[in-house]
Amino acid sequence: MATLAAGPDTAAEGIVARNLTRTFHTAVRRPGFAGALRSLVDPLRVEKTAVRDVSFSVERGRLLALLGPNGAGKSTTIKMLTGILTPTSGEARVAGVVPYRERERNARNIGAVFGQRTQLWWDLPARESFAVLRDVYGVPQAEHRARLAEFDSLLELSEFWDTRVRHLSLGQRVRCDLAAALLHDPPVVFLDEPTIGMDVVVKEQVRGFLRHQVERRGRTVLLTTHDMTEVARLAERVVLINHGRIVLDGSLEEIRGRFGGTWQVHATLDPAELEGAPPPGIRVVRREGPRVVFGPDGSGGPGGSGGAAPPTVHRALRAIVERYRVTDLALEENDLEDVMRAAYLRREERPVRDAAEDGAVADGAAADGAAGDGAAPAAGRSA
Amino acid sequence: MAAPARAPHRPWRTAWITPRGELLSPPRLTATALRLTVQVFLVVFLWRGLYAQTDGAVAGLDREQAVAYAVLAVLALRIRELDRHSGRDTVQQHLHHGTIVYWFLRPVAPRRYHALRALGDQLYGFAWVVAGYLLCRSAGVLPPPASAEAGAAFLAGVVLGQLVLYRVMLLVDLLCFWTLRDGAALRIVQFAQNLLSGAFAPLWFFPGWFRTMSDFLPFQATLNTPLSLYIGRIPPSEAPHALLVQAVWAVGLAVLTRWLWHRAALRVVSQGG
Numbered sequence A: 001m002a003t004l005a006a007g008p009d010t011a012a013e014g015i016v017a018r019n020l021t022r023t024f025h026t027a028v029r030r031p032g033f034a035g036a037l038r039s040l041v042d043p044l045r046v047e048k049t050a051v052r053d054v055s056f057s058v059e060r061g062r063l064l065a066l067l068g069p070n071g072a073g074k075s076t077t078i079k080m081l082t083g084i085l086t087p088t089s090g091e092a093r094v095a096g097v098v099p100y101r102e103r104e105r106n107a108r109n110i111g112a113v114f115g116q117r118t119q120l121w122w123d124l125p126a127r128e129s130f131a132v133l134r135d136v137y138g139v140p141q142a143e144h145r146a147r148l149a150e151f152d153s154l155l156e157l158s159e160f161w162d163t164r165v166r167h168l169s170l171g172q173r174v175r176c177d178l179a180a181a182l183l184h185d186p187p188v189v190f191l192d193e194p195t196i197g198m199d200v201v202v203k204e205q206v207r208g209f210l211r212h213q214v215e216r217r218g219r220t221v222l223l224t225t226h227d228m229t230e231v232a233r234l235a236e237r238v239v240l241i242n243h244g245r246i247v248l249d250g251s252l253e254e255i256r257g258r259f260g261g262t263w264q265v266h267a268t269l270d271p272a273e274l275e276g277a278p279p280p281g282i283r284v285v286r287r288e289g290p291r292v293v294f295g296p297d298g299s300g301g302p303g304g305s306g307g308a309a310p311p312t313v314h315r316a317l318r319a320i321v322e323r324y325r326v327t328d329l330a331l332e333e334n335d336l337e338d339v340m341r342a343a344y345l346r347r348e349e350r351p352v353r354d355a356a357e358d359g360a361v362a363d364g365a366a367a368d369g370a371a372g373d374g375a376a377p378a379a380g381r382s383a
Numbered sequence B: 001m002a003a004p005a006r007a008p009h010r011p012w013r014t015a016w017i018t019p020r021g022e023l024l025s026p027p028r029l030t031a032t033a034l035r036l037t038v039q040v041f042l043v044v045f046l047w048r049g050l051y052a053q054t055d056g057a058v059a060g061l062d063r064e065q066a067v068a069y070a071v072l073a074v075l076a077l078r079i080r081e082l083d084r085h086s087g088r089d090t091v092q093q094h095l096h097h098g099t100i101v102y103w104f105l106r107p108v109a110p111r112r113y114h115a116l117r118a119l120g121d122q123l124y125g126f127a128w129v130v131a132g133y134l135l136c137r138s139a140g141v142l143p144p145p146a147s148a149e150a151g152a153a154f155l156a157g158v159v160l161g162q163l164v165l166y167r168v169m170l171l172v173d174l175l176c177f178w179t180l181r182d183g184a185a186l187r188i189v190q191f192a193q194n195l196l197s198g199a200f201a202p203l204w205f206f207p208g209w210f211r212t213m214s215d216f217l218p219f220q221a222t223l224n225t226p227l228s229l230y231i232g233r234i235p236p237s238e239a240p241h242a243l244l245v246q247a248v249w250a251v252g253l254a255v256l257t258r259w260l261w262h263r264a265a266l267r268v269v270s271q272g273g
């Protein structure tokens, strides 16, 4: 197996995933009593590939959002990168360490929050949990105090950090978990849905905290979330994953460009016009009397059905105005959530090569390692 | 950012987690004290009542010995009855909720972390035992050890017994990595531990086949051996052999659990996410 470049490669200090694949084997019960008996001696094993051939890299000091629908394989990817799971095949390197091979060394380099689970001790006040972790990681006392003060100024922890964790609200608890994960000053941070259960004010606070950690402290952050506002505010770059495969690796603009074509034009037409067929590439979504809503033809956005891509909003506007006599016109473009819905729902997968190449382009002048790794799956697959 | 000089790992605070949680909730302390008192009184009355029907020794134990054994067993159970469950801090719960992942994300091996926590728990439980012991002694329900030699052998037996006990409990915890959905299996092991260690009743009262069976199991090394040394049911002349058996169990289980830790680390598949 080719090993990852270990030299003075900038990406090697951040996160590098190359062809990561993870297959789970689970025993399923056969139906009925006889089936249950048979399953005892001859368990029926099903194989499920949760992550397939995932390659990407995050440079040091950058934040990357790993997005995808439920069950896409995001958490599984993070578990491999944190060293909890060993990949079935492929390789990972985090801050220069292969995480699942050197768990303890890796532990000093990374911090992790799995939003739904706490690493704090239920019966202790949060601050005492911090002290336990300080001793576990061997952080000097002065450094610990300074860092706690910093986290407190950003996350307002001192309001509740003397409360026992069992009595904290979800949002308070996750904030404490964020602090706990960063107390030992890890250069790389993994956050699996860190803003789960937070109200809008606290979410903004946490975003500020994360920005601070990336921009001022130079930490590398890999984040998953289902909150698109968060993505819009935090992420320069996203990796979109679906059914365990990378669909796209690029900037938010690229995602909008590829999946954001689901515009709608609301028009009020002259009643005489109503019978005419819409211009090519445009279809009637809804019609109430003279009011008609047009959308791009082809379900699920531009990548949808074959044939020519539907027109952009601007071209569609011109076509509609040219075709009909329009008395009123309004334009509605999608927000990021609609874009993501289109991306998640898209049925068939375009060859990974596309996505990877986009990724490489998106990296632009980024380190060779990053771009090279982005393109790796294309080279690796003979398809 | 590159890791600066680190202070060494200071383990005592990790060991202190459960006791600290207990001390922070006084109702639990009161409940423990109350429960211990009631249990001690009950076993004292139970065994004195039983012996009132007979005269002399039963199964080689006279009345004082039987009462002393039962009282010590009640106290000793306290050592491992720390309530980790309500703190969502048992291995089974960590596996169930997926929080076990954090054990593998820290620079302390899970094996070491588990041992440290147990050490703290057992020392804390031991403080309760000493307090209870002194109270029972002064209340006259507990005689002193059968002899000075018996006392010394008892102390050695307690330490070895705690080592074996830790490994047995660890074995149960490790089994959770495989039988996650199988709480029943775990309860059976726990019941066997209580029964076969002598916690429910002195092993000497059980039939011969039962004692033979328990000779081949580690459970009696946890409790029955030190208690029998204390009351003199195992005479000091046989103490070296009894202690040796305990030591063999301690070492054998250490090897086994070490290997299981290795296997468990390979298969830790955290649930959900």
Ligand SMILES: Nc1ncnc2c1ncn2[C@@H]1O[C@H](COP(=O)(O)OP(=O)(O)OP(=O)(O)O)[C@@H](O)[C@H]1O
Residues within 6 Å of the ligand: A024, A025, A026, A048, A049, A050, A068, A069, A070, A071, A072, A073, A074, A075, A076, A077, B269, B270, B271, B272, B273
């Ligand atoms: N331990 C496991 N055993 C079997 N299958 C698993 C296991 N863990 C995950 N899977 C499967 O792998 C797939 C990916 O799961 P994963 O938890 O990585 O998804 P996710 O992207 O994090 O989803 P979500 O957004 O809902 O958190 C799912 O289909 C899941 O059923």
Ligand SMILES: [Mg+2]
Residues within 6 Å of the ligand: A074, A075, A076, A192, B273
């Ligand atoms: Mg997940």
